[in-house]
Amino acid sequence: MRNSSKLKVGVVQQSMADNDKQTNWRKSAELVRKLAGEGAELVMLQELHSTLYFCQEENTDYFDLAEPIPGPATEYFGALAAELNIVLIASLFEKRGSGLYHNTAVVFDKDAGMVGKYRKMHIPDDPGFYEKFYFTPGDLGFEPIHTSVGKLGVLVCWDQWYPEGARMMAMAGAEMLFYPTAIGWDMSDTPEERKRQHDAWQTIQRSHAVANSLPVIVANRTGFEASPREGDSGIQFWGQSFIAGPQGEILALASEDREETLLVELDLARTEKVKRIWPYFRDRRIDAYGDLTRRWRD
Template identity: 80%
Template sequence: MKQNQSQTKKLKVGLKVGLVQQAVSSNDKLENWQNSAQKVRELAANGCECILLQELHSTLYFCQEEDVDAFDLAEPIPGEATEYFGKLAAELSIVLVTSLFEKRGSGLYHNTAVVFDRSAEIAGKYRKMHIPDDPGFYEKFYFTPGDMGFEPIQTSVGKLGVLVCWDQWYPEAARLMAMAGADILFYPTAIGWDRNDTKEEQQRQQDAWQVIQRSHAVANSVPVIVANRVGFEPSPVTGDAGIAFWGHSFIAGPQGEILAQAGSDKEETLQVELDMTRTEDIKRIWPYFRDRRIDAYDDLTLRWRD
């Protein structure tokens, strides 16, 4: 099947997006917020209207161990963090995607993304649905799975499909966001290597991580924006290797093409001007949604086909 993209009319509508790749060295929230805010201001000064921060950017990645004292790091929404970042979004007149450790109630906590739309008011939030439980990533101890479904958040720059870290491995999550009209997929992330793994295994893991997310862009014909943390965070558990967060934050276009990519060893920001008409153009020549066999997919709701 020969496709001719030039057959579709192109009316360029530019949206400048940015992300922050940040290292965290302490649980000093204010210091970490100020570090994020400085980079957000730089991106906004360069014209970015929509900016993504990484997963759990307020503190160290505390999920390397199961420690009841770490629940003290959580806060209600609204709370001090949403007040800080809401004021920042309003000051800069930007759409800002943040990631917080939410205390919903006594003994009930979530890993929650909060979106602000050029205002101090919360435009919407998303609670992480897929919760890992692996060595060094003991998130099930801390986070209750989300209960808000896969609903995009309407903003002045479009519908944002916000997902969080482990969600990025699941095509179902990306598909449901796209089916609900998401214009862009966002993945605030905290992922890295076990330093005991071989260099070859580390590279395989990093490659798989990028490929799966680029595939979500391709399968749904939407841009994908991924902000990962960077830097080594030692484990509080004696004998554990700690996590070397691998950075490599990136922005991909609606055909999975890499538009910008950060490195693995330092704090960085990325910015790209997206042509938001391309999603419609691509969907017209690669009509995946038209050709889905929804009459044959019932078994996708099963855990396994026995």
């Protein structure tokens, strides 16, 4: 384990042009190498970074994009993490078995290989985001992944709207929260609505940092991806990946429409200091929260 409380964390924000995995992996690797060359000890890639965001339609042919774990992607990114001596968070369309698929984040730790995975728990089903057709909800729970740089609370995209997932990770000892993401605008929305959606997205994740006194690291894709459905306007992914500190303060923010990387040196010792000043975990009324496990209070 590390002796220093300082940790350099990097984020890759990338666009996708097609479903050529090898080309996309090489592109990701180039950006990861750039960050490692700048001193990054941990790097996160965005959600489903091997391909286009195929969930814009329901099409059984897209299941061919999935692969097992371990498989070609884990072999490629595991070797990359070992080569660069970093911790690397990747995102895969996992084929767990015949007819059983997950949206899965995988963590590689230097030369130790794959040290853990997280299967997306909350699965959306909205126009242009038909993920329930492809992904079975995760069954690994909200368990931090132990690495040489600390305990990582890794979640995925739609999970970021749920305070319960962030809280469960924090309660289990996560030292940082990570959200690989693929979210963007419906091009038929007004500029005012687009701003409201983005602001809500950033605010809810900054609130996870505040409520749990933990850094939050978010990687979103950027660029326009046309819809394969006739008459559909496609998705403009809004980028704006960011890293927030344990009081929700923005430490780094990417652009809306460019491929780029973020790099921040976090002071993990500050987490404990913040928790002492704002003792939310001390003051939680766990005796009164039982109804949170119900669907609704009638």
